[in-house]
Amino acid sequence: MKSKLKHRAKxxxxxxxxxxxxxxxxxxAIISDDQGTMEIVGVGHHASSGIKSGTITDLKAVENVIRHTVHTAENMAAKTLKGYPLRDVVINLPPAHAKQQIEQIDINISGHEVTETDMYRALARAQQKAINKYPGDVLIHSIAASCNIDGHGGIQEPIGMVGESLHLDVNIITAAQNAIKNMSTCVERSHLDIISFCHSAYAAGLSTLVEDEMELGSTVIDMGGGTTSIAVFAGKKLIYIDSIPIGGKHVTSDIARGLTTSLSHAERLKTLYGSAMATMSDDNEMIDVPQIGEDNITNHRHIPRSLLVGIIQPRLEEIFEMVRAKLNDSGLGPLAGRRIVLTGGASQIPGLRDISQNILDKQVRLGRPIRTNSLPETMQGPDFATTTGLLTYLAERSHEIPSNISNSSEDLSIMEKFKVWLKENW
Ligand SMILES: Nc1ncnc2c1ncn2[C@@H]1O[C@H](COP(=O)(O)OP(=O)(O)OP(=O)(O)O)[C@@H](O)[C@H]1O
Ligand SMILES: [Mg+2]
Structure with missing residues (x-):
């Protein structure tokens, strides 16, 4: 379904x-033409503080980093913003808080052409069902994942087709109200208005997958600092999400513990000498490990690189074994496709592609943002896949934002619309 919403104004x-x-x-980004093309005019990024595996643990700390980061981006975009502060923002939904359900909806079309209104009506009904089932949740995405008319499946664009009854499987993603409230508080204190949330791994997929991968079935694995999240695409739609609360930071703390060094030294050792797979030469290559509390360079430990790789490898294998179990349990089977795209900052460790290929038994490639023009070089790496995907989501998929659906649906009574609005705006 194409967006009923007009592009944002040039x-x-x-x-x-x-x-x-x-x-x-x-x-x-600024909308640079009437087709809604976005041009990046401001960027900012900063090490985070007060967040653990996607959950806020210190509101004030997160708020400070947000303010600093937004301020940096606003300064860079000063010429474009012409003194006006930034307002509308799309933010990521940390995968740990996401819940997915498939709602099945049947709509009677009595021999007429399916209209855009029919589609919105069906999606709004799916949202209503989801809200009734999980009254404590906030709606995040409503995606028409598959569609059939009079029992004929595989229909990609039902609008304009004629039939008696329209059946939709709607992928509804919701999140716990309290987690959303905490994130909103941090963002709104920086005087920003959240226009939408987008699941982190969904955004990562939107920015790294090529059209054929989205169409034929592919699994994106976004390996961040605190979370490894999964998004499966097929028929250009998001059909499955899941996550594991383990990421690159866990690898770093394994190294710090195993080699009795500080977290910052462990991070440096990981990025400089780390690998997901042992090689023949690792026993001969010696590396220098500063010990906790020892400033004197003469007290550094010299260890073979194989010791470092021996700490990293089991943790990464554990992550991919958990991903494999999640995919097996999902029941998606061949729908998930033969292709895996690894992205996120923690995907940069050498050898990762090989071990993931062995464990998951699929073709693996490394993914970085490919759908956004004018990104500065510092943001072209896999750690910014989710960030850039958030803009792609707004540009291409705003018809999946629940409030846009309820506003566009003529089927719901004013009271029902009000209930949906309340759910989305807590
Ligand atoms: N060159 C590298 N080699 C290995 N790991 C790296 C490299 N560069 C960054 N990382 C790891 O990437 C992780 C951060 O990735 P990313 O920026 O995608 O996380 P995040 O989006 O902040 O976290 P999350 O998505 O889990 O909330 C860190 O654990 C860091 O150690
Ligand atoms: Mg991330």
Whole structure:
């Protein structure tokens, strides 16, 4: 279904804020033409503080980093913003808080052409069902994942087709109200209005997958600092999400513990000498490990690189074994496709592609943002896949935002619309 919403006006600005366990990043874009093309005019990113595996543990700390990051991006975009502060922002939904359900909806079309209104009506009904089932949740995405008319499946664009009854499987993603409230508080204290949330791994997929991968079935694995999240795409739709509360930071703390060094030295050792797979030469290559509390360089330990790799490898294997179990339990089977795209900052460790390929038994490639023009070089790496995907989501998929659906649906009574509005705006 195409967006019923008009593109944002040429010259208007939109922003994305990616609140991660390792970094918080902000992108400001201006709509540069009547087709809704976005041009990046401001960027900011900063190490995060007060977030653990996607959950806020210190509101004040997160708020400070957001303010600093947004301020940096606003300064860079000063010429475009012409003194006006940034307002509208799309932010990531940390996967730990996401819940997915498939709602089945049947609509009678009595021999007429399916209209855009029919589709919105069906989606709004799915949202209503989901709200009734989980009254404590906030709606995040409503995606028409598959569609059939009079029992004929595989229909990609039902609008304009004729039939008696329309059946939709709607992928509804919701999140616990309290988690959303905490994130909103941090963002709104920086005087920003959240226009939408977007699941982190969904955004990562939107920015890294090529069209054929989205169409034929692919699994994106976003390996962040505190979380590894999964998004499966097929028929260009998001059909499955899940996550594991383990990421690159866990690898770093394993190294710190195993080699009795500080977290910052462990992070440095990981990025400089780390690998997901042992090689023949690792026993001969010696590395220098500063010990906790020992400033004197003569007290550094010299260890073979194989010791470091021996700490990293089991943790990464554990992550991929958990991903494999999640995918097996999902029941998606061949729908999930043969292709895996690894992205996120923690995907940069050498050898990761090989071990993931062995464990998951699929073709694996490394993914970085490919769908956003004018990104500065510092933000072209896999750690910014989610950040850039948030803008792609706004540009291409705003018809999946629940409030847009309820506003566009003529089927719900004013009272029902009010209930949906309340759910979305807590
Ligand atoms: N060159 C590298 N090699 C290995 N790991 C790296 C490298 N560069 C960054 N990382 C790891 O990437 C992780 C951060 O990734 P990313 O920026 O995607 O996380 P995040 O989005 O902030 O976290 P999350 O999505 O879990 O909330 C850190 O654990 C960091 O150690
Ligand atoms: Mg992330």
């Amino acid at each position: 010259g208007s600005t939109v922003a994305a804020l990616d609140i991660g366990s390792s970094k918080i990043a902000c992108l400001i």
